[in-house]
Structure formats: structure tokens, C-alpha cells
Amino acid sequence: MLIHIENERGFTLIELLISLVLASLIGTAIIKTLTDSQQLYRAQTERSSMNSNTRMATAILPAEMRELSATDTIGGDITAMSLTDITFKAMRGLFFTCTAPADGGATGTVVLWGTRSFGVRTDIDGARDSVVIFVEGDSSTATDNYWLHAGVTGTPAIGTACPGGAASITVSLSSVRPIGGLGGVTPGGPLRSFEMIRIAAYADALGDRWLGAQLYSAGAWGAIEPILGPLAPSGLQLTYFNAAGAPTTSVDSVARIGLVVIGQTSIPVRGTGGMRRAVDTLITAVALRNNR
């Protein structure tokens, strides 16, 4: 017996199959789009971070290197240099003497204005810092001016030893070079504190390369600490030029430092060559402002 069902509704098997195929196609496309957009977002974030890193390198390193004097005949600020690292005296503070120093030959004492100090650090750290002090000598000529070098002994004393009972910082000096140079220091003259720093690219335990800094304190080098990164292999390239613009390997004739920083993303990102770590190169040069 044939039963006719009026207004029969529903999907045929064909319709169901077609709709399932279409739905899966659309779903796949949506998931792909979402995944791609997530990867794109992550890639862009990584690239943005990498760009910031390389830019930071070209802000931090030139700021340190610009203040160097490589040509100081008593002792230039660059003590070692290579393609991948540089060791130098990083200027940290600028102070002014308020009285004539006590000259003990290779030792001595300087009293600094406590209220006139500038720089990254406005104190002097006896463990890390050494100093250079301007020597006026004969005031009728500038040809005998120079900066003497000295180490700092103990912790500088805060007091009121400047004229008029003004705030003071009293610093004990050792290893004064040249011996007796403190006799030529005039009140009001500048003193600059510095610490030894080594800037280098290094690899951590996971093999990632970083731009790092190592400080010299209490007679020994500390551990290298990351400043920024990660860097690509050969991600830090330093080149050195003399005043004539020719490449030099002599630490006391450097007038300009060429700096190449190649940053890379911390994870592989999709690019034109597939998934890999993207790199970005930033090139700059720093002229040493304080050369003679």
C-alpha cells in the first residue's frame, strides 16, 4: 500500500553530503584563516620586538662609546677591542673639586662639591670606579693640560668639607698616574668617574645569542649579563677607524667605531622563505667625542 505523505520535509542524503562537504570546507577555511592570522600577529609582534631590540642597541652603545677618549696619553679609554667585543672605560659621573687636593705622590685625597654631580651615577663606588682628574698646570698655556688617572680607595665620605661648610664627597685616591700629578689640579676642576665594562655578543645555555655586558668590580670581572637580544649569528660586528678614516687595530688611535647589530626573532616566524627566524640589521657609526 502506498502511503503519500503530504508536505514532506527534510534533507536528502545528497543534500546532507553536499552540506557537510561545504561546511567542512568553510570550517577548514575559517580555521586556516584564524591560524594564519594568529601566526601573522605573532610574527609581527616578534618582528616589532626585534626591531625595538636593534634600535635599542643603537641607542645604548653609541651613548656609551660617544664619551670615550681613545687618545689619552696617560691611558686611553679603550683597553681591548675586536670584531665581536670591546672593553672600555665607561664614564659614569662628572664631579668638581672644591679645594686643592692633598698630593701624596702616588696617593692623595680630593674633596668634591657634593651638590654639583652629574651623570649616570652621582656617587662614586669604591669597588667599581676609578677616576680621571683634569690637571691645569700652568694656566697661561693649554698645552700642558691633561687628565691624570687614579684608583679609588675605600668608600668616599660624605661630609661638609667644601668652602662655607657646603656638602662634600671626599675621595681617597691610589695609583695616581703620573705620580705627583695632583699638585697641578686646581680647585673647581672636573673629575670624571668611570668603570671598566666589556660589551660582547655571547651565547646562553640554549644557544641563543645575546648582547651582553660584563663589569669589573673588586678586582675581578663579573658574569656577563644580557642587555638585549636575541642576536643572529655574527649579530654584533664592531669595526674601528682612525682619524683619517682608515681601519685601525690600535686601541689608542680609534676615532670612530662602526657598529652592526643583527637582531633576530626569538622564534621562527613565517616569511617568504617559510618558517624561520627573521633577522633585521641596523648599521651605525659613533664618532668618539672626547679624543684629543
Next chain:
Amino acid sequence: MKSLRQERGVALVIAVFALVVIGTLVAAAFFIGVQQQRVGRNTLTFQQALSAAEEGLTMQVSNWNSTTYNAMAIGDSVTFTGTLPGNAAWYRGTLTRLNPMLYFIRSEGFSADSLSRQHVGLLIRLRPLELQINAALETQGRTELSGSAFLDGSDGVPAGWTCPPAGPARPGIRMTDSTELITRGGCRGWACLTGDPKVEEDPTIDSTSLMTFGDADFSDLRQFASKILPPATYTGVAPVVAGGECVTSEIKNWGEPLAPGSPCADYFPFLYADGSISVNGVRGQGVLVVAGDLNVQGGFEFFGPVIILGRLSTQGIGGHFTGGVIAGNVSLDRNQIAGAASAAYSSCALARALIGSAVARPLDERSWANLY
């Protein structure tokens, strides 16, 4: 009429989903773009601020106001502000005198939007002419003293000037060959000379030794000049004051040596005459360099060193030099000091004029500081 229940499809859902996906992508791209723009703008404003700070330093050195700055007391400061041409980046700063020779300039630079700031410093030193005058008059060749001319080697402090105590007496005249010194009239027999000794003979004196000043020679002196004098006769040289200010732009204003309270008392110009000049009264101070001959009359009074490439001649009531005179007399002509002329050695006048006329330059090394 069609019921909603009869509608089929997933177009709306897909459209909404697509909009969400596209919106997310756009938002992500926008976010990253904004971040990059901010980083770029930070770099730009950093450079603007640094350039402005550097400009603050440069302007103070290149526009050194020796009248004001060289007279500042130790520890005193002056402030300055300025704007970079071409954009609104600006700077402000302080110039402080550290000791008699050194100054420290601090300059804070700001970007055009004032959101980025850089702070730099510069140590500068007065660079007076390195001049050693060891007599009232140093010269070579034939020199004639006559009339009531007088050369005084005893170290004196000009009236009203504040200086350290005078030093030992110097020679009245130093010259290559004392037989070239001719004295006539009241000067006969070196009667118009005082000093220790009255006449010092030094055979090493020649054009080179007279015209060498530290690491500079005569050809370098023009760059020190604050006032260039064309060859001419200058009559009535005198300080010019307007509105309580010393008018340093006036070519015949050579400072005020006789009235310590005058606005021009601290004005010590470095005068460079491009050839021979004549001066007929009245007074001045500073450093006077003449690339030719100097002819003086009318009782002109000058305080400070005088360096003459050629010869010195005075007549009438002559000229009165306090400090010291070098007459190079490079053509070995005749210096003629006649009339009521006098030259008196004064270490005080020499030192004040040299310091007062000095320009400032950054220290030879380690002058620049990043103050953060």
C-alpha cells in the same frame, strides 16, 4: 508572506565570523603599526632633543660673550635658552664658572613636542693668547728714544684695578743688540729707562721669537680678534655706553680702563688691525695687534699687551702703554718713541687683558659629557 522559520543557510553567521576575523586582523595590524610609529617617533624626538641640546652647547661657545662671561665670579652662573631653526625643538641651559680658567655648560634639549629630553654638558677653558712679555718694550733693530719718552720695567698695578701684588721689576727694554738703542735729549744715557736691568740684550731675539706665541704665530692672531680694524687713523678712541650697556659694536670703543664701575670696564676687546694704523687719543684696553706699523699720538692710553708686526712710532704727547709692547720691526726699520710717550710693564694689565679678551674652547680631550 515568508516566515523567518522558512529562511535557510549560514550566510549571516559566516559574515559575522568573517567580520570578526577581519576585524581582529585589522586591529592587530593597527596595533603593530601604532607601535612601530611610536618607536619611530621616539627615535625622531630623541634625535631632535639631542640636536637641540648640542645646539645649546655650540651656541654658547661660538657666541662667547667675553665681556660678560670672562668677568663672572667663580661659582656664578648664567642661564640661556634657544630654539632650533626650522623646527620647534628647543634648549635651555646653564653656564657656570668653575675657576679662573674653566667653565661648565649644561644644556637640556627638548623635542618639538617637549616629550623627549636629552641632557649634555661641555667643559670649556678660556684660551688667552699665550703671550710672554718680559719687558716694557721688546723689539729688534734700531730704536730711538727721545723727548720725554719713558720706558718703565717696574711692575705696576693700574689705578683702580684689582690684581695680585706686583711682581719683580723687568727690563725697561729687551732687544737683540743694545747698540741699536739710540737715546737723545732727556733720554740720553738711558735716563728715561727704569727696570731690572734698564736694558736687556738678548741676541736670540729675532722676528720669529718676537712673533711666536705658544703654538701660534702672528698669522694665527687674526682668528682671536673680536674687532677687526681696517687700516686708518682712529681719533678719539673711547668707551661708548648707551642705556647702561657697553656698546661693543662701536669700532672705536676699546673698553674703559680708567673707570672701574663703567659698563665697559670689563670689556677687553681683542683688536686686530689689518695694516698700519694711527691712533690719536683717547683710551682703551684689551689686546692690540697691528699687522703693520703703529703710530700713536694725542696722549692715547692703552692697557694690555700691544703686538706690532712693524715699527712703533709716537710723537707729540705720544701714547701711554701699560702692560707691555712687542714691536716686531720685521723690516728692521726704526722704532721712534718720541714726545711724551711711555711704556710701562704691568703683569696685572697683561693678565687681565689676556683673560678678559680670551675666547673659550672645549678642553682638548674629555670635554663632552652625557649627563642623562
